Amino acid sequence: MEKSVPEIAYNENQSLRIEVLNFEELYGRLLQSKKDHNPFAVHKIEFYLILVVTKHTYTHFADFKSYKLTPGSAIFIAKNQIHHFSEGLKNTEGFAIIFSSLFTEKLHSISAKFKINRLFNYHIESPIIHQSEMGADTLVNISAKLYDEFNFNNNFGKLEILRALLQVLFLKAERAKSLRSISYIKPHWVEIFSAFKSLLEKNYTKTRNSKDYASKLFISYKLLNDIVKKLSGKTAKAFIDNFVTMEIKRLLAASSLSVKEISYETGFDEPSNLVKFFKKNTNTTPNKFRQQ
Numbered sequence: 001m002e003k004s005v006p007e008i009a010y011n012e013n014q015s016l017r018i019e020v021l022n023f024e025e026l027y028g029r030l031l032q033s034k035k036d037h038n039p040f041a042v043h044k045i046e047f048y049l050i051l052v053v054t055k056h057t058y059t060h061f062a063d064f065k066s067y068k069l070t071p072g073s074a075i076f077i078a079k080n081q082i083h084h085f086s087e088g089l090k091n092t093e094g095f096a097i098i099f100s101s102l103f104t105e106k107l108h109s110i111s112a113k114f115k116i117n118r119l120f121n122y123h124i125e126s127p128i129i130h131q132s133e134m135g136a137d138t139l140v141n142i143s144a145k146l147y148d149e150f151n152f153n154n155n156f157g158k159l160e161i162l163r164a165l166l167q168v169l170f171l172k173a174e175r176a177k178s179l180r181s182i183s184y185i186k187p188h189w190v191e192i193f194s195a196f197k198s199l200l201e202k203n204y205t206k207t208r209n210s211k212d213y214a215s216k217l218f219i220s221y222k223l224l225n226d227i228v229k230k231l232s233g234k235t236a237k238a239f240i241d242n243f244v245t246m247e248i249k250r251l252l253a254a255s256s257l258s259v260k261e262i263s264y265e266t267g268f269d270e271p272s273n274l275v276k277f278f279k280k281n282t283n284t285t286p287n288k289f290r291q292q
Helices: 023-033 087-091 099-106 108-115 140-150 158-180 187-203 211-215 223-233 238-256 259-265 271-282 286-291
Strands: 018-022 043-045 048-055 058-062 064-070 073-079 082-085 093-099
Touching: 018 023, 018 140, 018 158, 023 087, 023 093, 043 211, 048 058, 048 140, 048 238, 058 087, 064 073, 082 158, 093 140, 093 158, 099 158, 140 158, 187 211, 187 223, 187 238, 211 223, 211 238, 223 238, 238 259, 238 271, 238 286, 259 271, 259 286
Parallel strands: none
Antiparallel strands: 018 093, 048 073, 048 093, 058 064, 058 082
């Protein structure tokens, strides 16, 4: 077992900052990567990943939840999210779109849209879109075009074409998501929520007090609480507790750290305080969760 959750960086040798593979190629790549980490066990990625199934069914795992993808389904795995593949990938057909944040920063025409979209904000909604939600539309054709362009032997305008095609995929997926999303979400709410989440990722070991985060964001505690509740369905305190609980779960599931070490790693003064916190939020103990 690894000492801590493996963090997989983007392949910086990929000059385009984007790769498009079919599932057969992806599975071969995963087998090669076993030398460094096990892609079929929990790990964190430092880039974005989209999987689109075209034939058969496939089950993917993200944050200890399983998601079944059928033909036409797509799952969006965010940067810094933990996930893992399943062996069913080798019996499924589809496309994998892998890209770094540097690639999306160049999408000038939808930069504002990308900041507020719901595609990779798994704290607000499910990371999966099914074909039934697409109506007469589909993500399969645009994924196939991305694959063809990525492998096209003429490099003239390749980067710009790939960006344009990915933009179309984003907008198609965003359109499908908008039909099931909360209609009264305001763009600046998502911006504040995203800033809050970023602060939480950096500071949760120092403070779990929601009022501290409101102060850092220069907004009132009431406004922060209202926004978090409207977007996630949880109060700011409950959201923070859920976030910290997930971090503890990640370390329990994918590291050999003791409960005592994890308590200090996640900002608890005493192991007993972590055990009490974890049991309150999961109805089980850290050791029992690890055994499961």
